[in-house]
Amino acid sequence: MNIEGTGSLSSPRIDLAHEQPFTLGPVLVEPALRKLTAGSDEETVEPKVMQVLVALGRDPGAILSRDDLIDCCWEGRIVGDASVNRVMSLLRSVLRELADEAVTIETLPKVGYRVLVTKATVEEERHGEASPAAIKARSLRSRPLALAGIVLAVLLVVALGWFWASRPNTAPLTVVMLPIEASEGIDPLYASGMEAEIRSQLGRSVNMEVRTGDSAGQLVEQGRSPQQIGEALNVDLVWQGEISNSANSVVLDVRLVAAADGEEVWQESLQSAPNSAQFLPTRAVRAMLEALGRAPNPEARQPTVSSEDYALYLTAMGLIRGRGTEQRLAAVDILEQVVARNPRFADGLAGLAKANFLYPTTDSAISVERRETALELAEEALALDPRSVDALKVSGMLLTDSEERLARLHRATEIDPGDAEGWFWLGIVQRQAIPFGGDFMETSRRMVAVDPLWPASWRASDGAVEFGDFALARDLEERIIAASATEPQRELARARLVRLDGDLSEFLRMVRDVTPDLSEAEQRWGYYAQLRFTRFLLGLPAEQARVVYPRDAFVEKLRQNELPTLAEFREAGLDGADFWGEGHIVSEATPMLLREGREAELLQFYDARFAGTEDFIQWAEGLGVPFQIIPQMSPYMALAMQRLGRDGEAREHIALARRYNERWRETGTTTVFSLLAQLELAAIENDEPSAIAIVRQLPDYGWPLQLSHMDNQALGLLVDDPLYDRVRELPEVRAVLDPIRAHIARERAEVLALGL
Missing domain, CATH: 1.10.10.10 (Winged helix-like DNA-binding domain superfamily/Winged helix DNA-binding domain)
Known part of the structure; x- marks a missing residue:
């Protein structure tokens, strides 16, 4: 054997x-x-x-x-x-x-x-x-079935009564939905879509947070019991469902299990003729709410489409949940047919909006077209149903006004607080709107609580460190460890904790050992960015880069500290006014151009695009992140202009950087990147006392050991960025930098000794 x-x-x-x-x-x-x-x-x-x-x-x-x-x-x-x-x-x-x-x-x-x-x-x-x-x-x-049935019925009534006697019916309730089990003959995508629809309807109930996603699916895959899953995900109840069919009926069996003791507190079997199966999700939701003594959602609506179209809609939503390239393409095709036949089907419009927003393409023109379509569809869906969560999320990601974007996404998470994707997208917009985006760390905390094993949740601790909250970063990692379905997931979270301690060599060793047992998504979200930055910081060759878009290879060259020639900029379509097309390329290339004495080139690019600082402000606002770009870029533009005798323009950019830094400070928000922007201003103004005070603060915000993405500007103080030439040699600054450099050198030696 x-x-x-x-x-x-x-x-x-x-x-x-x-x-x-x-x-x-x-x-x-x-x-x-x-x-x-x-x-x-x-x-x-x-x-x-x-x-x-x-x-x-x-x-x-x-x-x-x-x-x-x-x-x-x-x-x-x-x-x-x-x-x-x-x-x-x-x-x-x-x-x-x-x-x-x-x-x-x-x-x-x-x-x-x-x-x-x-x-x-x-x-x-x-x-x-x-x-x-x-x-x-x-x-x-083996007791007789009749007796067992009587006993079970009594126990269910008693258990449900006991469960709810211990808490008021208006108290917040958390439920995790396990993946629907589909019998032979039921399309798993249809079942997945029905699960998503039931979760969405339940999630919009008052004082109820209904979760599902990667965490539930992975724990089921590992054979955990409902009680174990409920305990791991820290919920009150666990929802289970099975769907089956025959020639004459579709049957949805649903039950609730109390996470505290594993007792089944409610179950019901709902049957429907095949041509009216579109009503099953609403019936299942109503039955559960009635059993829990909760009022049905007064705004809940019965589907107004045929059973065939509703089945197609559910299948398409199941495809979208899978996120695969072919799955998303198929979802668009299916939903376009459904919406063409049912132009006032709000859920269908919202689903098609989401499918267009997530449309897989590397062609920027197609991406722009799909996103414009997505926003139009989302607005149509909201006109029909103002509580459409998917439509709120898509429009929140695509509108241009920051306040309106945040309002839409906040509304989506208020209506459906168990939707991890809603929290994730809200966090993206909050980061872009910093320092006016609201409590980003609370958003991260909620995302991890809702779906801790969703790989996107694993970046939350990076954000906590950037805000200087190491305690929260550790709590988030411990939450992931507690919920983990597999030992590799736990080991990866432990590796991230090791990195928080500054043990970079051990982090690299642990990541190397655990990588073969992780999925591609777990690798991408769990350590990819941290790994690449760690190797960059230690001066080690980068791992194989993910080249998705045509300019990825160009960006990768910049990130490896290789400055392209002017001919290479032109070949990539990034010279002159076109240089300013992508903010991350500008932020990587600008310090390098100044380091190599190519400020004339940089200002040629500048003059081709901007008539003055007002145009520069409009460019930054057009990218949607003016409070990140302007205070970080204006000091470099001022340095280039000083070198070429354009002192008046240099003073304008220094004043611009000062104005945006002051607005940052007025909000009371501090991150490692706001500190770096303040340091740039202090450097260009030769304000040595401020520079010293800022440098002393930086390690408290994870600089440089815990940064999670590569950026030439972020490491400029440690290397040969000309903006910091005077600051770098101050004795008080060297007292901070020398121990950091020594630590990096030790970690590099350990990595090389380990063959990493």
């Missing part, structure tokens, strides 16, 4: 009719009957579930990859992860019911699955014995 190796299948397809019965610990498996038996307990499973069990049970302990299972159980057809996950979830559930922990399905991340039979069970079966606990469990399960 090969326990640790990867299994191989002797047959390309499992035909249940010709598979012989076998046992797994206390469980008798009869493939032809699709039946599992343990003592007097018996369960019948779907054909696909039985095929997977047969495949795994041929050699208990051997590992089968997803591709192995798809080859023999799905006949090699292209199926999504959701289909395999659903079957695994059903299989784990039935084995847990029949054999407790005696027979389990183990997931090996990025490798596959195997069935495990505990040694204790094997010994019991060999001697014809069973533990007292197993005997008691089987005895309880």
Whole structure:
């Protein structure tokens, strides 16, 4: 028996009719009957579930990859992860019911699955014995069904009454929705879309925060019980649902489990004719709210589209949730058809707006066109339904007025506080609107609370450090560790904690070791930016860059401290007025041009675009981030102008930088980047006392060891940025910089010694 190796299948397809019965610990498996038996307990499973069990049970302990299972159980057809996950979830559930922990399905991340039979069970079966606990469990399960039904009904009433007697019905309530289990014949994308629709309707109920997403899905995938999931995600209730169909009906079975004790506090089976299945989400929401003693949402509306179009809408929303390139393209096609037939279907318009906003393209012209379409559709949806969360989110991302953008996104999170995407998008706009964007750290805290295992949540601690809140950064990482579904996720969060301590070599080692067990999304959001900046800070070659857009390679060259020639700027379409087209390129290239004595080139670019500082202000406002760009760029423009004798214009830019820095300080908001902007102003004004005071503050805001993105300006004080030539040599400044340089040198030596 090969326990640790990867299994191989002797047959390309499992035909249940010709598979012989076998046992797994206390469980008798009869493939032809699709039946599992343990003592007097018996369960019948779907054909696909039985095929997977047969495949795994041929050699208990051997590992089968997803591709192995798809080859023999799905006949090699292209199926999504959701289909395999659903079957695994059903299989784990039935084995847990029949054999407790005696027979389990183990997931090996990025490798596959195997069935495990505990040694204790094997010994019991060999001697014809069973533990007292197993005997008691089987005895309880074998009582007459009528009696069990009566007892269950009484317990449900008592449990629900007890649960709500302990808290007022108007108190805030948190619920996590587990992925809907779809039976054979139900499109998993349709089920995913229905789950999203139910969550959206429930989430808009008063004083209710309804969560779902990566966290719930990953914990289900790992075989956690509803109670364990509820505890990990810190909620009151866990929602479960299964959808099945037949020729005459669609059935949605729903239940609630209390996270405190794992007791089922409510369940209901909702049936619908196939041609009226579009009403199931609203019925499921109403039934749950009534059971919880909560008033239904008075603004909830029944769908006004046919069951066929509603099914297409749900499928498209399931595609959007997947975020894959082909999935998003397909969602646009489907929703365009639905909206063409139903031009006043608000949810359809909002869904199409979102699909256009997320449209995958590297062509800037197409991106602009799709975003314009998305905003138009979102506004149409809001005219029909002012509480459309997706429409509020899309318009909040695409409007130009910062106050209106923030208002839309705040409204979306108020209506549906369990929508992690809403918190994420609000955080993006708040960062762009700093220092007037509001409480960005509270937004980050809420995002992590709602969906801690969503990879986007893993960047929240970086923002906390930039605001100087190391305690919050650690709390956010600990929250992710507590909710983690896998050991690699926990280890990655621990690596980020190590980086907060300044141990850069250990951070790089831990990331290297854990990378093979992480998904692409987990790598991208969990450490990619921090890894690249750490290597940049240590003067090490960068990891392979992600080249998505045509200019990525040009930006990467700048970030590796290589200044392109004027010919290369021209070849990339970035000379003259075009130089100012992308703010991040400007911020990277400007200090380098001054360092190389190419200020004449920089001012040629400037003169081609701006008649004066007013035009410069309009450019920064057009990029949407004037309070980030102007105080950071004007000191460099002033230095270039001083070098070429344009002193009057230099004074205008210094005054501009001073004005924007003063407005920053008036808000009471301080980040590492606002401090750097103040330092630039102090440097260009030769204000040594202010420069010294600012430099002493910088390490309290994560500079430079904990910065999370590469920026030549951010590290200018440490290297040969000419703006800081005088400041860098001040004894008080050197007293801060010398220990930092020594620490970086030690970390670099350790990294090289480890071969990282």
